[in-house]
Amino acid sequence: MKEEKENTSHSHIHLKNLYKSYNGTQILKDLNLAIRKGEFVAIVGKSGCGKSTLLRLLSGLEKPTDGKILVDEKELMSINRQSCMMFQDGRLLPWKRVLENVELGLKGIHREEAMVVLRNVGLENRIHEWPSKLSGGQKQRVALARALIHNPSLLLLDEPLGALDAFTRLEMQSLIEDIWINQRFTTLLVTHDVEEAVALADRVILLKEGRIAHNVPIPLPRPRQRDHSVFTTTVKQILMQIIDHPDHKGRNVAEDLNYPIHPIPKVVL
């Protein structure tokens, strides 16, 4: 008991017996999870396993049916003001230019801050462009800049790279990783792409039918070598678990409710 308390006492996000259902259908069932400040967690699973619902709960857009979400020990009751979210479809306002999109939600004019974040995502020379003129990857860069300008302590990424081509996706992955290494906000990435999850996250959580089925720490040094044997076997193992491969049937139990938090691996450049 004491140990559990110690584990969660300095956690940033803490889910306690979290349930969510829509019209009688249970989406999330008894979720328990602690996420440490500055940790990068990826959530993978089949479509409809409740990944996106979990992010919506963390952003405060939805309320849990039962259970609690604690952010810095305080229960989340409304929109989570320290979180920013990035969606698969970017959700830029088409009637605002890049710069105005980035400044959305800020009080007053913040030209300098906006320029800094746009420079960080490599778009400082497209600031007066309409979103409709940008490519998919550039739109997501603007969306990322819009999130970063708020200095979020929690970044929620809802399949932000799902609609991008393979090359742009790799570019964006390393951009997100670089920015995260610099700023160390807690990050939750929901993704279909197991390789992306293993490449970016400190641990990968596998959701299955609304429950945490696996909780896999990825103690590989960064930036991660995708052709490294540990990398490829980890990806393969997680994939097997998602598709219920017979070899892994026996392990399909929520074994990790009191998951010990691993230290973030040292950055190796």
Place this chain on the structure above:
Amino acid sequence: MKHSFSSILSKTLPWIVPFSLLLLWQISIKTGILSTKILPAPTDVYFAAIELMKTGELFHHVWVSLWRALIGFFIGGSIGFILGLLNGLFRTTEMLTDTSVQMLRNIPHLALIPLVILWFGIGEEAKIFLVSLGVLFPIYLNTYHGIKSVDQGLIEMGRIYGLNKFSLFLNIIFPGALSSILVGIRFSLGMMWITLIVAETISSTSGIGYMAMNAREFMQMDVIILSILMYAFLGKLSDIIARFLERRWLKWHPGYAKHS
């Protein structure tokens, strides 16, 4: 060279058909193929216009019609816009009024002319009332629909980024509904002129419609055609204004952006 030639061509091309028709018209009148009792020659219409401009009659009638159109458009448009906004934004007013508006919308407003004449006589009120009624529904419907069809994902994003209700409306809902609202404005500008033509033709002592009906009494074919042309001209003018607004306010929209 090639570029300037194609640009001249693209500017002249749309005018070739109307000018040929006009020429054909003039020739068939002057050669007697078409009787002047059916149509006056284009030149006669032109001289009638010059004549009426000299007496000031043309400007007077056009001005009176324009004034009625604008007042009616303003009154009906404002009511339609505000009602559309309220019903698009608030569930309560929507439940309270939408059904009634939809019922009223299906009555052809020109069918009310006998009633309107009994209520207001043939004064200004009758015409302004009819124009207001005519423009109200297109603007109402398109404003309402525009607000209802704003991307929910954008509203959700706005909430996450801490926008309050007012700035959600200002930054997301209204700009999102604007293209639909402008369609309503364009549609109702057409409605405005149609209503005014009918109303002025039936009961009036001034305005373009009156000018046409008065000319009929004296068999002044040229003035009748001139009146019809005035309506066409004013209709086209309002369309140009509406297009200008679309280009200005929807310049972010790839479909409306000026082709360069």
